[in-house]
Amino acid sequence: MAELPNISHDITPPTRWNRDFEKIADDLKPELQRCVRTPLRIIKFEPDEKQYFGVRPSSTSHAIGQLPTLVWGKGDTFTLDFGIHMVGYVSFQLESRGNHMDAPCRLRLTFGESPLDVTLGMDNVKSWLSTSWLPDEIINIDMCPETVVLPRRYAFRFLRIDIIDTSAMFKVAFSNVKCEHVSAISQDQQLDIPQFKTPLLQDIDHVSISTLRDCMQTVFEDGPRRDRRLWLGDLRLQALSNYATFRDFSLVKRNIYQFAAVVREDGSIPACVFEKPIFTPSVDYIVDYDALFSAVVHDYVVATGDFATGHTLWPTILGCVKRALSHVNPETNVFEEDRARGWKFLDWELKLDHNAGSHGVLVYCLKSINALATLLGKDPPFEEKVAQLAEGAKHFLSPAGVFISGSKSQISYASASWLVLAEVFPRDVARDALLKTLEHPEVIKPLTPYLWHHVCDALATVGCFEKCIEIMTDYWGGMVKAGADTFWEAYNPDDSHASPYGDVRTNSFCHAWSCTPTYLLRTKLKDFAVVEGSSKTTTVSALDEAWIKKQTAEG
Amino acid sequence: MAELPNISHDITPPTRWNRDFEKIADDLKPELQRCVRTPLRIIKFEPDEKQYFGVRPSSTSHAIGQLPTLVWGKGDTFTLDFGIHMVGYVSFQLESRGNHMDAPCRLRLTFGESPLDVTLGMDNVKSWLSTSWLPDEIINIDMCPETVVLPRRYAFRFLRIDIIDTSAMFKVAFSNVKCEHVSAISQDQQLDIPQFKTPLLQDIDHVSISTLRDCMQTVFEDGPRRDRRLWLGDLRLQALSNYATFRDFSLVKRNIYQFAAVVREDGSIPACVFEKPIFTPSVDYIVDYDALFSAVVHDYVVATGDFATGHTLWPTILGCVKRALSHVNPETNVFEEDRARGWKFLDWELKLDHNAGSHGVLVYCLKSINALATLLGKDPPFEEKVAQLAEGAKHFLSPAGVFISGSKSQISYASASWLVLAEVFPRDVARDALLKTLEHPEVIKPLTPYLWHHVCDALATVGCFEKCIEIMTDYWGGMVKAGADTFWEAYNPDDSHASPYGDVRTNSFCHAWSCTPTYLLRTKLKDFAVVEGSSKTTTVSALDEAWIKKQTAEG
Structure with a gap:
């Protein structure tokens, strides 16, 4: 998730x-796990029309071990490849060569998640999003030798250094040169890796x-x-993937309680919260995210058996x-988008009609509550409502x-995904x-991986495993073939420069709501995608x- | 002083x-004295053709006390006037206003010594000098409130803040917003201020x-x-002005011993030394600066009575x-520029013939050594040489x-100034x-305040006080009328954008070799310029x- 402008709060x-x-x-705030990574190659990007981004990284004539012997002056530039996406803190040793350093050294550092970040550079970005998010820094070093320690956290794989x-x-x-990578997940964390039926899967x-892993911080x-916030809808997907992999229950519990701590008097839960400088709810409220809090808690109780949390949060769940x-509409039992105020999301597609999809979300959530009630030994509170809404849902199925x-x-x-x-x-x-x-030839397709996930989930739910894998292979597989180390906020197979924000350099290339294939592959698609009995720790x-x-x- | 390119070392x-x-x-390294200064006005610069820089600072509609209540967004800019030139460390408190800070804040800070620095901005500077010296910073603040503490030292009066x-x-x-001003000179330092005969003096x-004061650091x-180095020729002028004002003898002594610590095997003294990261001589050697070390020590001993230093450094002085x-030329007793290698300076004027001027400098220095010898109870070693060179000097006086x-x-x-x-x-x-x-209609005029000083000194030496004051009033007075708080590295009365470096934004507007009027006014010009008995502490x-x-x- 990330926020679009002109949302009426x-x-x-x-x-x-x-x-x-x-x-x-x-009390559940994790101590971040740290590991030090160093660059593995000095690379250059060469034009290559066959590549999604139009460029291909290749090694230069200099091995990484030679870096300390290489000297750079005005106008020089080089790019370091750490070989993996990281989130962390960068430092390096800078020394002067030649005569005595008689002036400062001015550097521009560009932290690239994608090859475009470090090949297009960061000038002249036109975006309605804050350009303060651009991952570049201009720094001045007065005296060498100096250990340059950058205080900010960056998310990147490539580091381009321009000697201004x-x-x-x-x-x-x-x-x-090094990056102290941080995550709530340790390098020593164990997890099961099944053998999938294709290398791409x-x-x-x-x-x-x-x-x-890179999105799991505090x-x-x-x-x-970019954004770096806890969004409720994204949390649901991250938590599901987490249950299928790392099984870090305490971070989910922490985030659930954060949302539950800042419920409005009308029972609504903010769509996102800020952790710093002090814990604060945002002014964003999304009707579908709000309701999905119930599913988040239900999923959590199922995954963990932490019934106490289910009981504690019961009033919050009923409110959400x-x-x-x-x-x-009490007469038709149909969700009507314009019946009440409030931002209905489902996807960033601005043409989208939210009636049917929101109806589906609501039923999904009410069923989660009923299921949770059963787990907790309570009477399911929305059985009648679900029956009414199931009847109302027929309104959204055409004679055709x-x-x-x-x-x-x-x-x-x-509409289709959520109703399914x-x-x-x-x-x-x-x-x-x-x-x-x-x-359907006139169907409105998804814009975001968030909705693509629900499409895949719907397909898997009704047993269309092949179609589900086909979409996953095209969409997420397309990112992998384009060189992704982590899945992106947005992906347009036909345009590597596409951006919801006006400039691809403001896109995030490691984004929570894209992380769900591991969840589907390991759960609903397991029998179809995994070689039986192949899992290794x-x-x-x-x-x-x-x-x-x-x-x-490969380079 | 500052270094030009392509000097053959x-x-x-x-x-x-x-x-x-x-x-x-x-052991003589001073502890820097600190005082905190705060901005006094929020100003804007308005076009004004009558002003040297073409702009005039004026107060905005906001009093400085309102600053914390003013909020700034993308594209906004404002300029703070501290009312005085400072050298120091800047910090400020940054807070967010409106909804929760959901992105970093990117700022550009431009530290202006002159109005041009903060009105032209720092983009597209074309200079053969290192553009790393440009006094601007781009910083990103992830979270507010934050006390932003800039680690580097700046020299400035105006601080322009652009909210990128x-x-x-x-x-x-x-x-x-504050600047911790630093200097070897304390705010409590006492000094005598005579009443001069005109307000401009x-x-x-x-x-x-x-x-x-602002050049007196460690x-x-x-x-x-810019440059921030200890140059030998500049030290001589600073020391003379210092004896006439602050009388901080230990900093002079420290700097004299620094030069004496790094004499070459041929006796030559480097034209400048670097203090950091470790004390080092530069690769610059200037024949006239080298010789003037003798005058620096002689002036010091006369000012302080520290004969021990004179004795200790006697071999160094003979070598310099x-x-x-x-x-x-041993046959003509005339200084011949091309007779030996080595950079002869006198001024940055590239057309300058150095024979006559260097001859003058050499005699001046040999006389300083003779005078020092007398003070120290030694035989003046260069009496005969001075007599020979005095005879040789006639070569430089035309029949006209x-x-x-x-x-x-x-x-x-x-030529004329040094021979006088x-x-x-x-x-x-x-x-x-x-x-x-x-x-003379074809005379080559000075380019630098360094040579203008020697012109004034020569005029005062032969009693041309009126002409001396006229030049001082025109030249240094011109800077004062243009708004100088400190005297500049370079001043062209006819072109406020003139620069020896290709762009005025790389000029220094507080430069040691321009500080000598106080020395001449308080010594050789005293009877002419000062109201008798008017001095107050x-x-x-x-x-x-x-x-x-x-x-x-005034603004």
């Missing part, structure tokens, strides 16, 4: 701050895990490069669907057997309608080393 | 490192003192903004004139009574020749306050 009722919940969350100026009297040399699983961040419920939404009978992946995930139609009806919808460290080796051998 | 004989002298220098970006959700506010004296720097002496130099009989201020300062002609002859030379602090009040009242 609700006139916010006061937050009913729960300091006890905040304390629970505080030294002087006629001296040049500079770099040594001991294996890579998709791996890149999902790397994405998840909260589940949406993107470690109130806003979505207020959109339901496709899912439609709104006065213009809009056909979209969003709500499981309100017989499975064969749902499957047929889903497939018909996806193939390994460490994050071993996984990383193998990936780095492969990356740097 | 001597093939340097090894340095005969004297660690005892280095230790003496180390915040986000649509927040803006920023600045408070507690009073200001010239004041600006000289401010220039000197060494006598040539310019606190060797290279200059090696240029003298002007000073000439070289095969093309070049007429220059440089050598005092090798009867005073009336010297005076007439000097005045004729200065008024005051503190640096009181002087600064009066100056600031005047500066900020």
Whole structure:
């Protein structure tokens, strides 16, 4: 997730701050795990039309071991490849060469998640997003030798260094370049790695895990490069992937309690919260995210057996669907987008009609609550409501057997996916309608990996494993083939410069809501995608080393 | 001083490192005195053709006290006026306003010594000098509130802040902006302030003192903004101004011993030394600077009565004139520029013929040595040589009574000034020749304040006080009228954008070799310029306050 401009924020009722919940969350704050990574290659990017980004990294004539012996002056530039996406803190030793250093040294450092970051450079970026997010720094070093320690955290694989100026009297040399990588997940963390039926699926699983790991900091961040916030909808997907891999339950619990600590008086939960400088809810409220809090807690209790949390948060869960419920027409039992105020999301597609999809989300959430109630030994509170909404859902199925939404009978992946995930139609009806919808010539397709996930999840839910894998292979596999170490915030197979923000250099290339293939592959798709009995336990460290080796051998 | 490009450095004989002298220098390292200054006005510069720089600072509608209440977003800019030139360390408090800070804040800070620095901005500077010296920083602040502490030292009066970006959700506010000003000279330092006969002379004296003070750090720097090195020729002028004002003898002694610590095996003294990262001689050797070391020590012993230092450095002093002496034709007793290798300076004017001027410098230095010998109870070693060179000097006086130099009989201020300062002609002859030379239609004029000083000194030496004051009023007074708080490295009355480096933004506006008017006004010009018996003792602090009040009242 990340925020678009001109969202009309609700006139916010006061937050009913729960300091006890905040304390629970505080106590669960993880100590970040650290490991030091060093650059593995001095590379250059050469034009290559066959590559998605139009460039191909290749080694230069200098081995990385020669770096301390190389001297650089005004106008020189070089790029270091660390071989893996990292989130961390960079330092290096800078020394002067030649006569005495008689002027400062001015450097520009550009931290590249994608090859475009370090080949396009960061000048003249036109974006309505804050250009303060651009991953470059201009620094001045007055005196060498100096250990340059950059205080900010960066997310990157490539580090381009431009020597803006030294002087006629001296040049500079770099040594001991390193990045202290940080994550809530340790390099020693063990996890199961199944053998997938194709190498591409294996890579998709791996890149999902790397994405998840790099987003797991003191909260589940949406993107470690940009935004860096805990969003509720993204948390749900991260948590599901986490249960299938790292199984770090305490970070999920912490983040659940953070949301529960800042519920509004009307029961609504903010779409995102800020951790710093002090813990604060944002002014963003999204009706579908709000309701999905119930699913997050249900998933968590199922994964962990932590019934106590389910009990503690029960009133919060009942509150979080109130806003979505207020959109339901009591006579037709149909969700009506314009019936109440509030931002309905589902996807960034601005043309999207949200009626059908939101109806599906609401049913999905009410069912989560009923299921959680059963787990907790309570009466399921929304059985009747679910039955009513299941009846209402028929409104969204056209006589032609496709899912439609709104006065213009809009056909979209969003509507279809969520109505299928709500499981309100017989499975064969749902499957047929889903497939018909996806193939409809006028269908509105997803813009974001967030919705692509729900499309895949819907397909897997109705047993369309082949179609699901096909989309996963095209979409997430396309990113892998384009060189992704982590999955991106946005991916347009036809345009590597596409951006929801006006300039691709403001995109995030490690983004939480893209990390879900590992979840689907290891759960709903398991029988279809995994070689039976093939799972082996390994460490994050071993996984990383193998990936780095492969990356740097290919160049 | 500052270094020009493409100077052919001597093939340097090894340095005969004297660690005892280095230790003496180390022990004299001053603890820097600190005082905190805050901005006094939020200003804007408006076009004004009557002003030297073409702009006039004026207060904005906001009083400085309102600064913490003002909020700034993308593209905003404002300029703070501290009312006085400072050398120091800047910090400020940055806070976000509006919704939660959801992106970093990127700022550009430009530290202006002159109005051009903060009105032209620092983009597209074309200079053969290192552009790393440009006084701007681009910084990113991830989270507010933050106390932003800039680690580097700046020399400036104006601070322009450009808000490159915040986000649509927040803006920023600045408070507690301050500069911790540093100098070897304390605000509590007392000094005598005579009443001068005109307000402009009073200001010239004041600006000289401010220039000197801001250059006095752990060494006598040539310019606190740029170069920041201890140059031998500049030290001589700073020391003379210092004896007439602050009388900080230990800093002079420290710097003298620094030069004496790194004499080459041929006796030559480097033109400059570097203090950091470790004490080192530069590769620059200037024949005239080398010889002038003798005058620096002689002046020091006269000012302090520290005969021990004179004795200790006696061999060094005898060595420092060797290279200059090696240029003298033993048959004619005339200094011949091309007779030996080595950079002869006198001024940056590239057309300058150095024969006559260097001859003058050499005699001046040999006389200093003779005088020092007498003070120390030694036999003056160069009496015969001075007599021979005095005879040789006649070679440079044309039948028409002007000073000439070289095969093309070049007429220059440089030749005339140094031959007069050598005092090798009867005073009336010297005076007439000097005045004729200065008024000659083809005369080569000075480019630098360094040579302008020697012109003034020569005029004062032969009693031409009125002409001396006229030049001082025109030249240094011109800078004062243009708004100088400190005297500049270079001043062209006809072109405020002139620069020896290709762009005025690389010029230094507080430069040691421009600080000498206070020395001449208080010594050789005293009877002419000062109201008799008018001197009063005051503190640096009181002087600064009066100056600031005047500066900020005028706007």
